[in-house]
Amino acid sequence: MSRGSQPRRRRGGCCGTGCLLLFLLLLLIVGAGAALYLRLPQKLGLIKPATERLLASAPDREAATTMLNDLAQSGVNTKGMELYVLPYQDGSGVVAYALLDASQGFTFPESASDPVVGFLTQLAQGAAAKEYGVKRVAIEYRLVSDSSLLKFTVSTQALQDFAAGKISRQVLLQAIEGSADWAALAKGGLQ
Secondary structure, three states: OOHHHOOOOOOOOOOOHHHHHHHHHHHHHHHHHHHHHOOHHHHOOOOOOHHHHHEOOOOOHHHHHHHHHHHHHOOOOOOOEEEEEEEEOOOOOEEEEEEEEHHHOOOOOOOOOOHHHHHHHHHHHOHHHHHOOEEEEEEEEEEEOOEEEEEEEEEHHHHHHHHOOOOOHHHHHHHOEEEEOHHHHHHHOOO
16 A cells, blocks of 8 residues: 555544643633632622622711720720721621720730630620620731731620520530631730
């Protein structure tokens, strides 16, 4: 047989269109993952962040002032504390968010066996919290102004149930959501 009469042989490599499509699909998946990780849809305004979808745009300053006064009257150190009361969009309640800055003078009570849970409970159970319909409390604790050591949130119902003895400390801790820089906490402790 002459060379011209042989049937053409198919190449057997990965240079065909199948591998190219697989590579493009993989590249698309990695790109979408990176965009979501970097929160590009939120930054570009394509998707509203959850806080904007859930919470009203303006904090209730009157409620925050009343709650701060309530905490101060109950013996809580309010120096170095900023409090924001943020109503839900649908009007069903509010979130009380306390920024606790040790570099500005905030300290947890030394006598408390569990200062964080104790503070969350006081924040949720005050008369002003009940008056303004606080459904959730959150804290952010900092040793220096730009470094958060703790960020916790929990429903007021869970805190009230714990204070009334309806749930154990373990169940309450499971209801708390958030994050902590445990290495920095072990190094510096709660002030």
